[in-house]
Amino acid sequence: MMMLRIKRAIAFGILLFSMTFCGAAMVFARPEPFFAFSRTVQAITIYDTQPIPQSADRILSEIAEILAAGPFEYEQLELFVARDGWRHDLFFWLGPKAGGIVYYPLTYNHGFLSGADYRSGLLRKGERLINPPRTLVYYGVHELTHVLTGQHIGAFRFHAMPDWVREGLADYVALGQPQDYVGLDAQLGNQPISVDVMDSHGAYPRYRMLVAWFLTQEGWSLDALLATDMSESEALAIMREGLAI
Ligand SMILES: [Zn+2]
Secondary structure: OHHHHHHHHHHHHHHHHHHHHHHHHHHHHOOHHHOOEEEEEOOEEEEEOOOOOOOHHHHHHHHHHHHHHOOOOOOOEEEEEOOOHHHHHHHOOOOOOOOEEOOOOOOOOEEEEOOEEOOOOEEEEOOEEOOOOOEHHHHHHHHHHHHHHHHHHOHHHHHHOOHHHHHHHHHHHHHOOOOOHHHHHHHHOOOOOOHHHHHHHOOOHHHHHHHHHHHHHOOOOHHHHHHOOOOHHHHHHHHHHHHHO
């Protein structure tokens, strides 16, 4: 009898654990019920816990236009502004200091933003507004490009690909190619990227420069880029060789 009760207690524990786990996964996959307000322009919907002013429309249409000019086909996409409280704690669980985050494939067609000031078009992180070029449009395009990359190549490859490809492509779609490769490479050198540099060139300037280089100067296709396992240092060496010619 004792054994039976222990077995039953263990089974109940497992059931409770898996229900909690599935419940949490559902909240990440379908966060709509937790955001009272939404606004849609073209195929982009933004959700917020506060009323969304009309000034958000130009931000959404700019995100839609930049994505449409990018390398991926897309259908309905969503952004959730998890600006504070438990929503921020939960949805930014893996990146409490990030401005945007996705959990692909749970977030199959959406990403989360840490805050939004629609009138200025800037992203809010806690009390701080982030400087251009890292605007709301930039963060929206960056996170949704992650989602589209995942849809294109699948969850395993999305996580397995080199960081410079995944993050570089998201910043490349958002900000385009650098105007001056030689100047930017000289400015960045081999140093870690500082906040000052991010404030003028986006979050991943070196990765963006590399992705832009291979797509526009080396003539790689999107699929060739997404399939490469080349390391960042190998990619940098190839680009620098190309720049020196
Ligand atoms: Zn990213």
